[in-house]
Amino acid sequence: xxxxxxxxxxTAEVEKPMSLFAVTPGTRADEELVRVLATGPxxxxxxxxxxxxxxxxxxxxxxxxxxxxxxxxxxxxxxxxGRTRPERPESLRAVxxxxxxxxxxxxxxxxxxxxxxxxxxAIRRVVGWDRLWDPREPVLSVLHSFxxxxxxxxxxxxxxxxxxxxxxxxxTRQRVREVVRATDEPVQTRVVVLRGCAPGSPPRLVAxxxxxxxxxxxxxxxxxxxxxxxxxxxxxxGETAIFEYEFEYTDVVPDDRYDRRFRHSTPEYxxxxxxxxxxxxxxxxxxxxxxxxxxxxxxxxxxLSTLSPAIAFTSAVTPGIRGMAWTWPAxxx
Numbered sequence: 440x441x442x443x444x445x446x447x448x449x450t451a452e453v454e455k456p457m458s459l460f461a462v463t464p465g466t467r468a469d470e471e472l473v474r475v476l477a478t479g480p481x482x483x484x485x486x487x488x489x490x491x492x493x494x495x496x497x498x499x500x501x502x503x504x505x506x507x508x509x510x511x512x513x514x515x516x517x518x519x520x521g522r523t524r525p526e527r528p529e530s531l532r533a534v535x536x537x538x539x540x541x542x543x544x545x546x547x548x549x550x551x552x553x554x555x556x557x558x559x560x561a562i563r564r565v566v567g568w569d570r571l572w573d574p575r576e577p578v579l580s581v582l583h584s585f586x587x588x589x590x591x592x593x594x595x596x597x598x599x600x601x602x603x604x605x606x607x608x609x610x611t612r613q614r615v616r617e618v619v620r621a622t623d624e625p626v627q628t629r630v631v632v633l634r635g636c637a638p639g640s641p642p643r644l645v646a647x648x649x650x651x652x653x654x655x656x657x658x659x660x661x662x663x664x665x666x667x668x669x670x671x672x673x674x675x676x677g678e679t680a681i682f683e684y685e686f687e688y689t690d691v692v693p694d695d696r697y698d699r700r701f702r703h704s705t706p707e708y709x710x711x712x713x714x715x716x717x718x719x720x721x722x723x724x725x726x727x728x729x730x731x732x733x734x735x736x737x738x739x740x741x742x743l744s745t746l747s748p749a750i751a752f753t754s755a756v757t758p759g760i761r762g763m764a765w766t767w768p769a770x771x772x
Contacts (some may be wrong), residue, residue, distance in 0.1 A: 452641060476543070481551035482521030488541040488548075489519065508533045513592075513624070520623060524552060526567035527583065543744070558698055566758040570730055571700040577634065581656050581665050586628045592626035593619040595705045596679065601748065606717040608693035608767060610636060612645075617682040622647055622676035628669050634684050635662035637695040648683035662690075695720075698728075698762025705756040711748040719743060720765035725751035728760040 447578045451758050472491055475484045484547055489499065496512040503510050510533045517523040526659060534548050550590075563573050568582050568630040597618040605611045619629060629650075641662045644652055653667035664686070697712065714720065741749045751763055 442671070452606060461551065468600040473562060481524060481548060481552045482519060484551055485548060488543055490652045493642055499540065503533055503536055506536050508536060511519045522539040522611055522623065523565045526569070552657045553689040560696035571702065572650050573731055577658055577661060578663050578665065581658065585665070585667060585728045592624060593621055593629050594703055596620055597707050598705060599659060599709045602697050602712045604712065604714045605720060606715040608718045609690050609693050610688040611690060615684050619682060620679045623676055623677050625673050625675055627673045628667050630665065630667050631684065632663065632665050635688055636690040637692050642688050644684065645687045646685040649680065650682050650684070693767065695767060696762060698760050700760050701756055701758050703758055706754065708753045708761060710751045710755045710763060713748045719745060721768040723749050723763060723765040725763050
């Protein structure tokens with residue numbers, strides 16, 4: 440860690456127009472750090488600043504903890520590689536502490552967070568959960584308590600799910616098949632979320648294949664279930680695996696839509712909805728939503744038939760919400 444005297448000198452040099460902080464002439468690493476603090480991206484600037492400090496991620500984690508902020512070494516590693524970016528208030532507080540800990544000028548790292556990480560592969564750009572769930576939702580704090588959900592170690596390559604609607608117009612079950620790939624480190628778990636229609640009636644996880652249930656949290660009043668699925672084996676970085684699972688709904692009132700929330704780009708997504716022949720909607724459409732409070736986009740009519748499910752297939756899915764909505768015919772009488 441730079442000495443107090445040198446850090447003061449670094450901060451004082453911020454006002455100089457040609458330099459963000461004091462650079463030792465001829466020190467190539469310092470010169471490169473000056474450049475990347477001016478141009479970004481955040482991940483590269485953080486990585487170079489940590490390397491320059493001589494601190495390992497374990498020591499950085501310990502010093503942040505002593506300052507009252509708990510950030511795992513896995514999360515720090517993901518920030519360094521550009522896999523994820525700090526978004527939560529606690530994470531942003533950690534970035535402020537890192538600037539001081541690493542001897543950087545105030546806001547030098549935080550300002551870079553406003554710039555996109557354009558050099559990251561599309562499939563590995565991860566958006567925050569608060570882009571996909573209302574900030575007032577209790578599920579956000581639950582999701583953040585699952586480290587594998589907050590900083591995902593697997594990415595979706597393919598997702599195929601089928602939703603079944605009974606003759607009484609209520610959702611009955613959901614069957615899912617995921618093809619996933621481990622990214623930077625060995626991993627064995629994945630977190631899934633499902634919401635029921637009626638408050639007090641959360642779905643139940645009733646079957647799995649190639650994985651087993653792990654930690655599960657149920658938010659009864661919000662009709663939500665968050666479940667960790669544990670693969671039958673540890674996946675090495677770059678290795679592909681299949682997760683299959685089935686939820687059973689407990690709703691007793693009809694629903695008229697279903698959506699899936701994507702934190703990162705996914706090559707393909709197939710949603711099929713099986714309506715009971717006695718309960719066919721009058722119309723159905725697919726859509727995407729970029730932000731939980733945003734409007735429906737890419738709206739497209741979905742054909743309906745008693746002989747086949749309603750289908751929406753999307754390739755190159757971008758982060759956001761994808762789903763289908765349908766309209767029930769008016770009941771006579």
